[in-house]
Amino acid sequence: MTEPLLQVSGLSRSFGGVYAVDDVDLTVERGSILGVIGPNGAGKSTLFNLVSGQLPAERGEIRLGGRRIDRLPPHRRARLGIAIVFQGARVFHGMSVLENAMVGAHATTGAGFAAAALRLPRHRREERLIAERAREAVRRVGLEAWADRPAELLPLGQQRALQVARALCGEPTLLLLDEPASGLRAGERDRLADLVEQLRADGLTIMLVEHDVALVGRLADRVTVLDLGKVIAEGTPDEIRTDPRVVTAYLGTEAAA
């Protein structure tokens, strides 16, 4: 068996003495989609922030391709291939779709401020590379016709696709999507789901936090269920749907309705 792309073990983080993520173990196989679900406050966003490095862990290990990354700052993890689309992320107003995507590539290229300020050849080469990557990312998410238009004119569903493009500019191996479908209409959700499926078909590994359980059921190969910071169930979408702990903790009110 090949090694999982992401291995999390014993991961913990508290706020004011209360554990938001409590001794969490999970694995994400290469080329798969792991859905992460759970009620409000279950610790899903905190888990993503621990994996991407926005928050330091208190305890536990995070390995990417076997390498320990839990002590690395976010930009080092980004260079190793982790990209995150934050919950409720917004596009930058006054910038084109392409320019918005380019912001993502700056996170993982390295000539630095001095080279940029002096407009050294290395910086110019890098700007060209960034523009090429951004154009390719915008094409991958189906926004090439919009590339030069102001990003704020995009409908919400396409703004989400642009956020995915921005993440793709870093050429990630692991993409973390935090509630990418929230606030979208049914048709927009379907198009976003098609995009996520396409990215997986291209070989990307994805962790998806979503409140829309039907969407997770459609997309995820496996699902991890969190409640009060702990993993309460793990399995295929079908196994999760019928797991009594999940029905009680998470789907209880819907199942009873």
Ligand SMILES: Nc1ncnc2c1ncn2[C@@H]1O[C@H](COP(=O)(O)OP(=O)(O)OP(=O)(O)O)[C@@H](O)[C@H]1O
């Ligand atoms: N920066 C913070 N400071 C203090 N408490 C926090 C912080 N971030 C998260 N928490 C707490 O940690 C717990 C888990 O929050 P988190 O946002 O990770 O849950 P979630 O599952 O993503 O919830 P939601 O579905 O509502 O987005 C909550 O009790 C929350 O209040």
